[in-house]
Amino acid sequence: MNKTLFGAVAALCLATSAAQAEAITVLVEGGGHSLQQAAADAFTKETGIEVNFVEVPYQGVFDKLTAEIASGTSNYDVATIDVVWNAAFASHVEDLSDLFTDAVKADIPPALLADATVGGKLIAMPAWANAEIVFYRKDLWEDPANQAAFKAQYGYDLAPPADWQQWRDMAKFFTKDGMFGTDVIGATSEEWMAEVLQAGSPGVILDDAGQVILDNQAHIDALVNYRAPLCEDKSAPDNALEINWGEAQNLFYQGQTAMMKFWAHAYKMTPEDSKIAGKVGVAPMIGGPAGIAGIPGPWYNVIPSTSEHKDAARQFIAFAIAHNGLGIEAPLGLAATNSAYASYTDKPGYEHFGPLLATLSAPATKGRPINEHYQELVDEAVMPAFQGALECQDNVAELLHDAAATARDILGQ
Secondary structure: OOOOOOHHHHHHHOOOOHHHOOEEEEEEEHHHHHHHHHHHHHHHHHHOOEEEEEEEOHHHHHHHHHHHHHHOOOOOOEEEEEHHHHHHHHHHEOOOHHHOOHHHHHOOOHHHHHHHEEOOEEOOEEEEEOOEEEEEEHHHHOOHHHHHHHHHHHOOOOOOOOEHHHHHHHHHHOOEOOEEOOOOOOOOOHHHHHHHHHOOOOOOOEOOOOOEOOOOHHHHHHHHHHHHHHHOOOOOOOOHHHOOHHHHHHHHHOOOEOEEEEEHHHHHHOOOOOOOOOOEEEEOOOEEOOEEOOOOOOEEEEOEOOOOOHHHHHHHHHHHHHOHHHHHHOOOOOEOOHHHHHOOOOOOOOOOHHHHHHHHOOOOOOOOOOOOOHHHHHHHHHHHHHHHHOOOOOOHHHHHHHHHHHHHHHHOO
16 A cells, blocks of 8 residues: 555544444445455454445346435445446435545546546545456467568567557467457447547547437447458457357457457456466557557445445545555455556566556546446447447448437437
8 A cells, every 4th residue: 555645545534433433334246345355354453343245246236226225225335336327326325526635536547537427526436447458379479480470471570469450460360270360249349339439439329428429430430440350351250249258258268269358357367277378468458549448347336325324434435445455365356546556567467457557547548428328328229230230231330320319319319
């Protein structure tokens, strides 16, 4: 912990006397419990305030918090929520703006600060964050024969791909000997959305004013590029519509793809019996015309308005961000602050933290729209156009034009 940087926040944690010794209850999804347990233990030792976790499946967090708000009950003092729910709960949680000191703001990637802001208020404190980065086969990239052949064919050195063209070139080059160069995920749209930001769009689906921009040129360019390995280069499996995160991960672990874009936490989770164990390299997310960009996957701590222990809850949230690095030793190994990640970047086994931090902090990185209709927009407008484009026949611009019209209807624009 950087005590100088977080001194003001740490003082706030201890502002209430330990004699108060309340207990607070935190509603959390399974993996998030382990990421916060060490901070909770340290907080209890420091303040005497017990922290009890109620661990539920992913959707259970949304359902239980919704039910609590509707009934006016106060079972939970803190809830750890997915970023996509920030808009839905914004009017039912406490304003945490005073916890965001200048030091805290300076230590949180800008995209995470933006996602915490709803209606001009900072209503949520990041607990941890993830993003897709590049995973590649070090053994293939470092092979002298591959290096010589690649340079002879493409005219530049074989290195981890840094932009759209390099990604396509390397995917084509390694599509051989029963292996594809990469995959194209068609069951979820976030990976394409990252390329929308890389193309220079001011946002994905919506701009900062909440206006639909699904049919802007950046969305079109990114979708044309995203589907190219599947539709033009034949460097990805042709069952893209059946490929989700898990399938993409398995293809890579089984040695059926040479590289993938995937959530950074997976770097430490390569199965020991995998064909590629010990052969995985990582690099920042690729860049487009606007440079590197990713779609963050942060979770946030909020205080429900129904909480009966708001002061203790605020102390815990301030303490947790001040000691954010404690979660790195948990199985998922994630944090939210620059300093927490930076403190591990030189440690063996944490080679993915440098690429992750570079991606989270990239100027073009931006979160999904903070809009209560986000999931409806994805289901009804985005996915039909996105998956239609992956059939490799329809005009991308026409598909996105129709999607934008559907989105505008949903939002009444």
